[in-house]
Amino acid sequence: xxxxxxxxxxxxxxxVIGSIYSLIALGFVIIYKATKIxxxxxxELLMFGAYIFFVLSVDLKIPYIFAFLLTLTFAFLLxxxxxxxxxxxxxxxxxxxxxxxxxxxxNVLRSLAAFIWGxxxxxxxxxxxxxxxxxxxxxxxxxxxxxxxxxxxxxFALFALFFRVTRMGTAIRASCDDQDAAALTxxxxxxxxxxxxxxxxxxACVGGIFLGHINYLHISMGFIAIRVFPAIIxxxxxxxxxxxxxxxxxGVAENMAGGLIESGLQxxxxxxxxxxxxxxxxxxxxxxxxxxxx
Amino acid sequence: xxxxxxxxxxxxxxxxxxTGWAKSWLAALFLLMALVPFIADTYFIYMANITGIFAxxxxxxxxxxxxGGLISLAHGGFMAVGxxxxxxxxxxxxxxxxxxxxxxxxxxxxFGLVIGLPALRLKGLYLAMITMGFVxxxxxxxxxxxxxxxxxxxxMVPDLKLGPWTVNTDIxxxxxxxxxxxxLCYFTKNLMRTSFGRALNAIRDRDLAAEVTGVYLxxxxxxxxxxxxxxxxxxxxxxxxxxxxxxxDHFGILLSIEYIVIIIIGGLGTVLGTILGxxxxxxxxxxxxxxxxxxxxxxxxFSERFGDLREGIFGLLMIIFIVFEPTGLAxxxxxxxxxxxxxxxxx
Numbered sequence: 114x115x116x117x118x119x120x121x122x123x124x125x126x127x128x129v130i131g132s133i134y135s136l137i138a139l140g141f142v143i144i145y146k147a148t149k150i151x152x153x154x155x156x157e158l159l160m161f162g163a164y165i166f167f168v169l170s171v172d173l174k175i176p177y178i179f180a181f182l183l184t185l186t187f188a189f190l191l192x193x194x195x196x197x198x199x200x201x202x203x204x205x206x207x208x209x210x211x212x213x214x215x216x217x218x219x220n221v222l223r224s225l226a227a228f229i230w231g232x233x234x235x236x237x238x239x240x241x242x243x244x245x246x247x248x249x250x251x252x253x254x255x256x257x258x259x260x261x262x263x264x265x266x267x268x269f270a271l272f273a274l275f276f277r278v279t280r281m282g283t284a285i286r287a288s289c290d291d292q293d294a295a296a297l298t299x300x301x302x303x304x305x306x307x308x309x310x311x312x313x314x315x316x317a318c319v320g321g322i323f324l325g326h327i328n329y330l331h332i333s334m335g336f337i338a339i340r341v342f343p344a345i346i347x348x349x350x351x352x353x354x355x356x357x358x359x360x361x362x363x364g365v366a367e368n369m370a371g372g373l374i375e376s377g378l379q380x381x382x383x384x385x386x387x388x389x390x391x392x393x394x395x396x397x398x399x400x401x402x403x404x405x406x407x
Numbered sequence: 408x409x410x411x412x413x414x415x416x417x418x419x420x421x422x423x424x425x426t427g428w429a430k431s432w433l434a435a436l437f438l439l440m441a442l443v444p445f446i447a448d449t450y451f452i453y454m455a456n457i458t459g460i461f462a463x464x465x466x467x468x469x470x471x472x473x474x475g476g477l478i479s480l481a482h483g484g485f486m487a488v489g490x491x492x493x494x495x496x497x498x499x500x501x502x503x504x505x506x507x508x509x510x511x512x513x514x515x516x517x518f519g520l521v522i523g524l525p526a527l528r529l530k531g532l533y534l535a536m537i538t539m540g541f542v543x544x545x546x547x548x549x550x551x552x553x554x555x556x557x558x559x560x561x562x563m564v565p566d567l568k569l570g571p572w573t574v575n576t577d578i579x580x581x582x583x584x585x586x587x588x589x590x591l592c593y594f595t596k597n598l599m600r601t602s603f604g605r606a607l608n609a610i611r612d613r614d615l616a617a618e619v620t621g622v623y624l625x626x627x628x629x630x631x632x633x634x635x636x637x638x639x640x641x642x643x644x645x646x647x648x649x650x651x652x653x654x655x656d657h658f659g660i661l662l663s664i665e666y667i668v669i670i671i672i673g674g675l676g677t678v679l680g681t682i683l684g685x686x687x688x689x690x691x692x693x694x695x696x697x698x699x700x701x702x703x704x705x706x707x708x709f710s711e712r713f714g715d716l717r718e719g720i721f722g723l724l725m726i727i728f729i730v731f732e733p734t735g736l737a738x739x740x741x742x743x744x745x746x747x748x749x750x751x752x753x754x
Contacts, residue, residue: 151532202730209478210729212532213671216664217725224719231715339543339660342536381547384540391537392525 121251123372124365129258129327131364132265136320137341138348138356139272140313145350146289147309148200149208153215155317156338157222162188162318163325163334164230167238177241184318192314196307204306219335227332238325257326264323268316269357276353281308289351340367343387349397359397423596440585444578452577454689459584460646462685465669466595466678467638472667473676474599475631476611480663481522481538484545485636487658489515489643491549491556494564494653499555504567508644515640516633518545523632527625530614542660549655561654564647580649587645591638596678607631608676661718668725674737683736691724692717 137155144152165187170180199218203211242256249259276282281304288295288305296302324334344363348355363383371379390397414420424430444452468482493511496502502510522541526534549556556562567574567583574583598604606627609617618624647653665688673684695717728735 151535199726199730208532209476210733212478212535213667214726214729216667217722217729220664220722221719221726224715224717224722227715228719339539342539346533346536377547377551381544384543387540388525388537388544391529391533395528395533 119372122253123368125250125252125254127365127368128361129254129261129364130368131361132262133320133324133327133337133360134341134344134364135265135357135360136268136316136323137338138344138360139268139353140316140320141338141341141345142348142350142353142356143272143285143316144309144313145345147285147305148211149289149292150200150211150215152313153212153338154219154222155313155341156335157219157226158188158191158314158317158335159321159324159338160226160332160335161191161222161321162314163238163321163330164226165318166322166325167236167330170239171236177239181322184322185315188314188318189311192311193307195314196310200306200310201303223332223335231332233330235329235331237327237329238322240326255327257323261323261327264319265357268319269353272312272316272353281305285309340383343383343390345397346387346395347390347397349399352397352399355397355399358399421600423600437589444581449577452581454693456577456580456584456649458685458689459581459588460642460649461666461669461689462682463584463588463591463645464639464642465666465673465681465685466591467635467642468666469670469673469676469678469681470595470598470607470638471631471635473670473674473680474604474611475607475628476614477526477628477631478532478535479522479538479632479635480535480660480667481519481541482635482639482666483658483660483662484538484542485515485518485639486643486646486662487542487545487549487655488518488636489640490647490653490658491562491643492640493644494562494647495555497567497648498563498565504569504648508641511644512637512640515643516637519632519634519636520629522636523629526628526632539660539663542658542663546655546659557654559655561652562647564651564653567648574648584645584649587641591641592678592682599678603627603630611676665721668721670735671725672728672735674735675733677735677737679740680735680737683740687736688721691720695720 137159140155140158141152144150144155162184166180166184169175169183170177173180175183195218199214200211203214240257240260242260244255244257246253246255247259276286284295284300285305285308287298287300288302292302295305321334324337328334340363341360344359345356346359347362348357348359363386366386367379367382370382371377414425419425424433443455447455464482464486467485468479471477471479489511492514493504493507496507496510497504518541522538525537529537550558552558553560569583572579574580599607606617606622609620609622610624610627614624643658646657650657669684669688670681671684672687673682674680732738734741
């Protein structure tokens with residue numbers, strides 16, 4: 114096969130994995146916007162969502178759509194309790210400590226999952242749609258892959274609308290700008306934080322379910338989030354649009370580098386991009402440029 | 408015994424150990440450490456060696472993160488660089504270990520310089536990310552150069568020779584590692600009392616204010632990174648020599664996180680905390696294993712899944728310490744010491 118034939122396929126596979134990256138990146142950005150925390154446990158939330166869905170739909174044989182909704186409910190409760198029992202206590206502490214807590218949290222969640230599901234075989238989540246390939250733009254994709262792209266677009270549209278139109282969305286944007294000033298003008302900061310954690314947990318669980326469709330479930334699937342850091346840096350930490358575009362770009366770039374140059378390169382492309390972006394344009398393409406001369 | 412700070416001369420004020428008591432306790436500690444290998448069993452000495460090696464790397468990280476306020480997730484990578492540099496220098500280039508040890512530290516320090524330069528523009532989570540990226544790039548490079556590093560299969564490090572003396576047993580390693588650790592502790596402790604240490608603390612507390620008062624940020628931040636990477640390189644070099652077969656799996660992002668756990672549990676910005684944290688993180692799994700053994704008959708799951716729980720318990724401890732005891736074990740130690748010093752009075 115020559116390059117021209119492989120190219121569309123590489124591109125579309127990149128878009129699919131990029132969609133998962135975008136979903137994870139959305140979670141990162143929402144939490145960062147509201148609380149200025151970089152949530153290192155985002156990938157583990159995703160992994161947990163995937164496993165919960167697995168338990169519901171395979172072990173308990175609940176129909177797909179209800180299992181999906183129940184997983185979202187679980188994500189909702191997880192988000193609420195994380196905020197209520199952990200991060201609310203740390204209000205006003207330095208960001209450094211908060212980031213460290215999320216690192217600790219990711220360890221706890223990962224080992225908890227390993228403790229419960231550690232001896233499970235590697236399985237993919239059952240998909241509601243057939244695995245039949247379809248031709249799109251010269252590349253063949255399966256239905257679950259198309260569903261993943263759709264889910265990403267829907268989530269993005271929902272969040273973009275939420276931040277632009279609703280009162281609460283405006284409140285989150287305000288507290289992103291300046292927490293103290295937002296609190297002074299009557300924004301309930303606690304509610305903002307709570308909502309951010311809920312949304313992040315929900316979007317992570319959705320990402321987990323769709324990743325489970327196109328990939329296998331395993332305990333360390335949360336490490337995929339580490340590959341999303343370059344995406345949010347590329348897009349800018351505060352921007353929803355940036356998160357989605359960054360995720361897609363990293364997904365495509367990885368696949369291209371892996372397919373065209375060398376297969377091992379796929380795993381590090383993202384970090385090379387990351388280091389380059391941080392050196393050249395640390396606030397990303399859509400991020401806010403904070404003027405600080407050091 | 409002292410019940411306060413009553414120094415009258417500058418000379419006294421500069422002393423690390425101010426009273427005869429403190430000095431004699433220190434002497435007793437050294438004596439104990441020198442005697443340990445003759446009393447304890449091999450496993451204990453092995454644990455002490457591993458703890459010592461980790462404490463050296465953690466000293467470097469604590470210097471950077473605890474004193475300088477610069478987050479680094481790169482220390483797993485620096486340690487890998489040190490281990491591989493030393494391994495290659497000894498195995499392939501045939502250099503004696505006495506030269507390879509500092510040289511591997513210097514090579515790691517060179518990488519620290521490369522990472523430290525972007526750190527000038529970046530703070531907090533951006534720094535966390537770029538240092539994390541470094542770990543993955545190092546892992547990739549090791550896997551991609553099998554001719555030099557042995558790739559995924561690992562690199563055999565030949566026996567350690569110091570002149571005519573072959574360091575082979577755990578006890579011999581003990582007498583190599585612990586003196587290096589003690590020296591580096593002494594070095595760090597003193598360094599923190601110089602203008603360099605105070606400048607780092609100033610940068611941690613408020614970098615803008617530090618710059619206004621004349622601390623040249625670029626110089627101190629890069630120096631902190633270089634020095635910190637040097638420590639990690641030395642630690643990696645010793646680690647490679649000790650476990651003899653090194654592979655990229657030994658030095659992942661989880662190792663970096665383990666280092667962070669050490670300094671947080673121990674206490675940020677203190678030498679004592681680094682040591683306590685290193686001991687703690689190596690001792691706790693032993694207790695867990697013990698717990699697993701005890702409950703093996705009634706709850707076999709604990710001993711079976713011990714490896715899975717280990718990481719989670721570190722994470723949990725990290726959260727507990729950050730939320731309830733941000734000064735770490737060193738802070739608890741200080742409080743207890745002050746209480747007993749003035750006991751039965753309140754002050």
